[in-house]
Structure formats: structure tokens, C-alpha cells
Amino acid sequence: MTPAEQAVRAAIARRGPIPLDEVVEIALYHPQVGFYATGGRAGREGDFLTSPEVGPLFGAVVARSLDGWWIEAGRPDAFAVVEVGAGPGTLARTILAAKPACAPALRYVLVERSAAQRARHAEGLSLEDPAAAFASPLEPTDDREPTSAVMPSGPIVVSLAELPRLPGPTVVLANELLDNLPFRLLQRTDTGWAEVRLGLDGDGLAEVLVPVAAAGLPAAEPGARLPVSAAITDWVRDAVALAGPGGRVVAFDYVASSVDLVSRPWTEWVRTYRQHDRGSMPFEALGTQDITCEVAVDQIVPAPIVSTQADWLRRQGIDDLVAEGRRIWQERAAIGDLAAIRARSRITEAEALLDPTGLGAFHVLEWPGR
Ligand SMILES: C[S@@+](CC[C@H](N)C(=O)[O-])C[C@H]1O[C@@H](n2cnc3c(N)ncnc32)[C@H](O)[C@@H]1O
Incomplete structure (x- = not known):
């Protein structure tokens, strides 16, 4: 037993x-x-493969989406993104590796309830103390001018066990979280x-x-x-409230x-x-x-806007990233360096992410923050 x-x-x-x-x-x-306390996890060396674990392309597409939402929001100088069910932190690493334009403003919060998974967040991510990362800028006083040095420059990355309380608007992301909530x-x-x-x-x-x-x-x-699943309903309610007016919740799942x-x-x-x-x-x-x-999507209140993952990734520009990869590969194939191999890998990663019988048939559920 x-x-x-x-x-x-x-x-x-x-x-x-x-x-x-x-x-x-x-x-x-x-x-x-x-299972998640005793080593179970996503990844090639883990138990199952998720979209971020296929390779860096999924994170690069999400990074591009973050830039779009950041620009749409008027380039706020603190741009909060909360990734829930972050597992070992691969999506965060690949988003940051894609060097999004919003990076200097980015406050990226990984939320993961398993301590064993959280322990992996520090691998390749420079984690900050949450209290310091979200400190308010100092109020101006007579003898001290407010300067941009008051708020540290991003990306600032923190790791938490539970959803934080943040002033919105916030982008809330979750990849393969909802299918893993109790039902x-x-x-x-x-x-x-x-x-x-x-x-x-x-x-x-x-x-x-x-x-x-x-x-x-x-x-x-x-x-x-x-x-x-009452847990899904509760999570969506909390995530939509955390996103706040002007924010959004984006969940990828089957x-x-x-x-x-x-x-x-x-x-x-x-x-x-x-x-x-x-x-x-x-x-x-x-x-x-x-x-x-599998997530019973019609049971979720409020109802999400639903797209297939393949359609969503295309709308967010995956084809441009693959075309860029193909071009770099053609230029550098003879050299065969890391840049060439990474570029070529985009082509095979895109095939997996867009596969209509595999990850491409997953869905993206989106809610505006409230
Ligand atoms: C299927 S894994 C997905 C991991 C990662 N997002 C990925 O796509 O590779 C689901 C993760 O969600 C975490 N999780 C489950 N419920 C959670 C909750 N309420 N808050 C934060 N993390 C949670 C689990 O511990 C697990 O690491």
C-alpha cells in the first residue's frame, strides 16, 4: 500500500x-x-511533457503576447505577470530567454504549491524577495527626489506558494493547471x-x-x-479578481x-x-x-473565450518566429553553431505545438480581469 x-x-x-x-x-x-511532493513533475526527465517543456518556442510566443498586452496597456513601468502552477519554472525561463521588450518593467511571479517544484525555480532564475520586489516607490519628500532608482529595474522574478495580492492590472497565466485541480x-x-x-x-x-x-x-x-470541479470555479474567480480591470487570465489546457x-x-x-x-x-x-x-469548459463561471492552442499561437505570431528560425538556420547551417541548432529546433517545436492531434488541439481559455 x-x-x-x-x-x-x-x-x-x-x-x-x-x-x-x-x-x-x-x-x-x-x-x-x-505525487508532486515526492518528485512528480513536467519535463523530459519528469513524468509528462507540456508545451513549455517541448522547447523554448512556446515561451517565445508567450513573451511576444506579453509585449503586445504591455504596449496595449500603455507600457506601464511595473507590468505584473503571475504564472500559476508554474511547475519547475520552465515557462518563466523561456519567456525571459526570449528577451521581451517589457522585460525592464516585468514583475514575474511564479506560483507553485509544491515545495519540491518551487525548489527548482532558483535554477537559472535570479529570484528576489517578494516583499522587496513589490515595494511601492518611495513617496517624494522635501529632501529626497523620487528617482527611477527607487524601483529596481526588471525583470524581477519571485516564487510563491500561493496567489499574491497585487494591485491590478495583472496578467495571470496557467499552463495545464486546471486539469490538475481536484474534481x-x-x-x-x-x-x-x-x-x-x-x-x-x-x-x-x-x-x-x-x-x-x-x-x-x-x-x-x-x-x-x-x-x-469546485476547485476550477474557485480558481477562475480568484484569478479574474487578481487580474483586475484591464488585466487578463489566460489558461492553456485540454x-x-x-x-x-x-x-x-x-x-x-x-x-x-x-x-x-x-x-x-x-x-x-x-x-x-x-x-x-479534461476540463468541463461549459461548467466554468464566468464563461471563458475559447480558442484552440494552434489558432491562438498563430494569432500571437508563432509563424513569424518559425520563419525567422528557418532563415537563421539557412544562414548558419554550415556553421552548425548553437544559434543554428536553436533556430532549426523552432521548426520541429512548432510542428508539435500546432499538431491538430496533439498539443495544437489543446485550448486556450481567456477571461478579462474584473
Ligand atoms: C501539470 S503541472 C504543469 C506545470 C507547468 N505549468 C507546465 O506546463 O509544465 C501542474 C502544476 O500545478 C501545480 N498546482 C496545482 N494546484 C496549484 C495551485 N492551486 N496553485 C499553484 N500551483 C498549483 C502542481 O503542483 C503542478 O506543479
Whole structure:
């Protein structure tokens, strides 16, 4: 039995069958025995590959978008970007490596709840003390002129465990965060909807169905299942408030409609990953594998503006960056230096990011700040 399963069994022994969001919370985020506390992570040497981990191109496109939003906002001299679920920090590193024009104004906050992942943020990023990084400029006094030296020049990068409180407008980014937030499962029965909970069954764990009153759910055959995530709704509410008027929230993820989800086997949309392979059944081997769930996009309030990742990346100029890469490669192929190899890699990275059967079919969810 895994240590995470022991923790789940202890919770069930105290309170009876527990909802699956509590199981996911323990399996992924328990501070000692959860998957993300014990080394699970994105990356080639980790458990799954995300868009920033494909290579630097995704970050270069996001850097270009940040510049566009910064210019649109009138080039504010403190431009706050909060990346939530930052994992090991690869997106931040690749954004900064792309040297966006907004860099001198940039206050970049990585938010990551796993301490093991946060420990990686200092690799290749020069982290500042959050309190100093967001200090207000000194007020002018009789004997001291306000100078630009009062606010340090960016990019200023800080790493936090939770969402900060910042005066908006702020850009809030999240790549593959929402699919990793805890969710409950409902099941259609002959008589209505029930919630799937996990209880004890001898030495093992067993599903228990608890009838629930549910309104507004799609028509479904008995046995069909549907994920419901209060954590996603709560996160979107907090992120939209953090972005504030004039800010924006941009989340990249795999999504589906509730109608689609009830028509497919639940093990198709709740997936597990371990060391780049699919893991075992979602509620087995707890703590040793990632558990992800396709995001039921129609359940999110407020409703996002939705694009495919391929369309969004094209709108943000990925084709220009690839054309530039192709040109540099043609000029430098004979030299074969790092610049040439990086330029050539843009072409293969773009193929992966735009692949309509892969990352290109992911979606980008956008909300204006409020
Ligand atoms: C699938 S990984 C994605 C990592 C990275 N964004 C990437 O694309 O490679 C999701 C990350 O979100 C983190 N996470 C989950 N819930 C969080 C929350 N409420 N606040 C901050 N980080 C969270 C997890 O610990 C994990 O590192």
C-alpha cells in the first residue's frame, strides 16, 4: 500500500467514504506523500511533457503576447505577470530567454504549491524577495527626489506558494493547471445522479455511490460519469479578481463539454501519467502517478473565450518566429553553431505545438480581469 493510500484510508476511517476531490488532493498535493511532493513533475526527465517543456518556442510566443498586452496597456513601468502552477519554472525561463521588450518593467511571479517544484525555480532564475520586489516607490519628500532608482529595474522574478495580492492590472497565466485541480465524479444511475466516493473494502478501497440532487446536468445513459470541479470555479474567480480591470487570465489546457464527457468512458478523460507512460487506474497506486481530468469548459463561471492552442499561437505570431528560425538556420547551417541548432529546433517545436492531434488541439481559455 502506498503512503498516499494510507493517508486516504485514514481519512475514510475517520469520516466514512470521501469524495474524489479529497482523494486527488491527497494523491497529488499531500505535502509529504503526494505525487508532486515526492518528485512528480513536467519535463523530459519528469513524468509528462507540456508545451513549455517541448522547447523554448512556446515561451517565445508567450513573451511576444506579453509585449503586445504591455504596449496595449500603455507600457506601464511595473507590468505584473503571475504564472500559476508554474511547475519547475520552465515557462518563466523561456519567456525571459526570449528577451521581451517589457522585460525592464516585468514583475514575474511564479506560483507553485509544491515545495519540491518551487525548489527548482532558483535554477537559472535570479529570484528576489517578494516583499522587496513589490515595494511601492518611495513617496517624494522635501529632501529626497523620487528617482527611477527607487524601483529596481526588471525583470524581477519571485516564487510563491500561493496567489499574491497585487494591485491590478495583472496578467495571470496557467499552463495545464486546471486539469490538475481536484474534481468530484458524478454517475448517472437508473433513478438520477449519484456521487462516486471512495470507501474501505477490506484491505483495499472501493467506490461507493451516494445519491445527490443535481440540476442542469446533461442527459446521460445509466453508468455515464461527469467530472465536477469546485476547485476550477474557485480558481477562475480568484484569478479574474487578481487580474483586475484591464488585466487578463489566460489558461492553456485540454477541455471538453459536459455533453461530450458523459458520452465517453470516464477512464478516457481521467488519465494518469508516470514517467511518460500512462499509469494505472486513477484511484490505484495513489501518490505515485499524476491524475488529470479534461476540463468541463461549459461548467466554468464566468464563461471563458475559447480558442484552440494552434489558432491562438498563430494569432500571437508563432509563424513569424518559425520563419525567422528557418532563415537563421539557412544562414548558419554550415556553421552548425548553437544559434543554428536553436533556430532549426523552432521548426520541429512548432510542428508539435500546432499538431491538430496533439498539443495544437489543446485550448486556450481567456477571461478579462474584473
Ligand atoms: C501539470 S503541472 C504543469 C506545470 C507547468 N505549468 C507546465 O506546463 O509544465 C501542474 C502544476 O500545478 C501545480 N498546482 C496545482 N494546484 C496549484 C495551485 N492551486 N496553485 C499553484 N500551483 C498549483 C502542481 O503542483 C503542478 O506543479
